[in-house]
Every structure is written in structure tokens, then in C-alpha cells.
Amino acid sequence: MNNNYFFALGLMSGTSLDGVDIVYVKFKRNDYSFFEILQAETIPYSIEWKQQLQNAIHFSSDELKKLDISYGKYLASLINNFVFNYKIEELAFVASHGHTILHEPDKGITLQIGYGNEIAKLTKQKVVCDFRTQDVKLGGQGAPLVPIGDELLFSNINYCLNLGGFSNVSYHNKVSRIAFDICPVNIVLNLYANKLGLEYDASGEIASKGTINKVLLEKLNQLEFYQKNPPKSLGLEWVQQQILPLIDSLEKDVSNVLRTFVEHVAMQISSVLEDSKSVLITGGGVFNVFLIDRIKCYTNVKIVKASNNLINYKEALIFAFLGVLKIDNQINCLKSVTGASQNHSSGIVFLP
Incomplete structure (x- = not known):
């Protein structure tokens, strides 16, 4: 264990549905501006997953709950494969953006699927996710978070x-x-x-x-x-x-x-x-x-x-960083950016 550095995974799925971006990042404990992307990969969506995510905007609330869990299981499988393939031994936590299905902040609505509890259980890792909901509840846009x-x-x-x-x-x-x-x-x-x-x-x-x-x-x-x-x-x-x-x-x-x-x-x-x-x-x-x-x-x-690596994986990198700030209970969401009533530390932490 290296006490000067720690390691995290960041996951991002964008609206263009290219796939799930995963990065393995090294951060310096006393200087977060020092970071290094050690491994990075985009796992393309299958036709079935792409169709589900494209059509999910029309799903009922019950269908969305099921999708939230099944997508969490899917992300967990990607994480486990990534950790195995790159022989990752040191990992402090996983930060997952999930995939945005609904985003109408003016109506108080935002939904990123990929249930963190499911990911934590199946990967046996601490997981930080659901970064947008709190900001919307505070009157913000829930975006952008980067x-x-x-x-x-x-x-x-x-x-x-x-x-x-x-x-x-x-x-x-x-x-x-x-x-x-x-x-x-x-x-x-x-x-x-x-x-x-x-x-x-x-x-x-x-x-x-x-x-x-x-x-x-x-x-x-x-x-x-x-x-x-x-x-x-x-x-x-x-x-x-x-x-x-x-x-x-x-x-x-x-x-x-x-x-x-x-x-x-x-x-x-x-x-x-x-x-x-x-x-x-x-x-x-x-x-x-x-x-x-x-x-x-x-x-x-x-x-x-x-x-x-930075061009392709900057958002996944920064979601890993948002996880760093959340776990450290530091501000990771700026009211000047989102319009929320206050700066805050957003996200939910799930333990394995």
C-alpha cells in the first residue's frame, strides 16, 4: 500500500451511447492536481443495450426500476472484468456516473440508472454514484458536473x-x-x-x-x-x-x-x-x-x-475525482455552475 497515492475507477456513459468509459486513475493524497490515467477502455454497447437505453425514456416507473438494477449488474460485470484484465490490486473506490435516462431539471427530474448498491455488492468495492439528484433538489440544473x-x-x-x-x-x-x-x-x-x-x-x-x-x-x-x-x-x-x-x-x-x-x-x-x-x-x-x-x-x-487518453476519458476521469471529493466530504458541485442554492458535496456512497 502506497500512502502517498491512492487509486480509483471512474465510469461514464454519455448520451451518444458510444459505450461505457472506464478509467483507472492514480491521485496524490495531498495534491489532487497530480493525477495519472493508468488504464482506460471504452466498452461498446451491444445492440440490445443500446436499444434499451434509447427507448428507456418511454419506460414506466416499474420498468425503470428494473432497468436501474439490471444496468447496475451490467456495470458491475464490466468493472470486474476490467479489474481482472488489468490485474488491478489497489482500488479505494469506484465512482460511477451511470447513464442518464431522464433530465428535466426545471421540473425537478433527473435520473441516472446503474444502482450503486448492486455495483458495490457484486464488485465488493465502495461505490460513489448518483451525483446529480441532490443538486436538482437544491434547485440546480444537476449539470454540468465536470x-x-x-x-x-x-x-x-x-x-x-x-x-x-x-x-x-x-x-x-x-x-x-x-x-x-x-x-x-x-x-x-x-x-x-x-x-x-x-x-x-x-x-x-x-x-x-x-x-x-x-x-x-x-x-x-x-x-x-x-x-x-x-x-x-x-x-x-x-x-x-x-x-x-x-x-x-x-x-x-x-x-x-x-x-x-x-x-x-x-x-x-x-x-x-x-x-x-x-x-x-x-x-x-x-x-x-x-x-x-x-x-x-x-x-x-x-x-x-x-x-x-485525456480527449477520450476526461469525463470518466473527473467523475473519479468527484468521487474523491465526495468521500473526503469536500465540495464537488458548484452553485455558480448549476444554479443550486448552495455549493455542496453531491453523490451517494454505497459500501460492499
């Missing part, structure tokens, strides 16, 4: 931008940490790529060959959400209610949809970033070369080069 990690682990960078199912940004405005969801990204782009029989539009190649539908672009940019001030967050429900009907009513050609939506994303992101500031970009959208090029066309920021 900014506390940006504040403490990446304080030398002006903007931390994530390009996942949704894009979100985090920055310090000289008074406090501000963060919010900007717009959908892969949750929409992947959906239309799926219509062509593809998992995603690799490098944005299909989008680059499409034509911008100017009417659609204008209507997307005029959506009410973009006029709101932070704190604000997005969920699948909003995409289904606001984005998809608009796209489907105005454009049928998939390449044109992708081209138009990439432009929309680039415009919304660039409206947030200030020229000449440093930005760390992570998430799967980093590999969409065409999208990154369009963002660069609208803003003159200095993009900080990140390792592939």
Missing part, C-alpha cells in the same frame, strides 16, 4: 470544451467558475449518420460534402435555449422535442443535415469562446476534423493539445 474538475485539475487553461453527445464549456469569469451546455453535437450527428448505416460520420467527411440549408440553420440558431443565460443544461427530451422535428420538416438529405448541423454547432460554440484564449477540447467530437475546422473558422482560440 467543472469542479476543470477548476482544480486544469486551472491554467481558459476554456475547457467538451464535444460529446452535447457540447459544454467551463471557464472562470474572474469571480467564479461558469459552465453550461452549449448545444447538441454527437447525439444529433450520430443519429443521422445511423440513417446511412454508419455509427458516426468519421472525420466529418459526409458533412463536408453536403450543402448548408440556410433556412434550417437560421431556425436552429433562433431556438429559445440559445438566448437563455447560464446556468442551463440540455437533455435528450429537448433534442426530441425541438431539434429533430425542425430538421425533419426542412431537410431530407442526410449529408445536407450533417453539413447544416455542423455549421450550427460551430457557430454556437464560437459565440462562447473569446479570441486568443486557450481552450482544451475533449470528447469524441475532437476527431471530427471538419467540425474542428469550422470552429476555427469562427474563432481564433489557442487549442491546447491533449493526449488521446
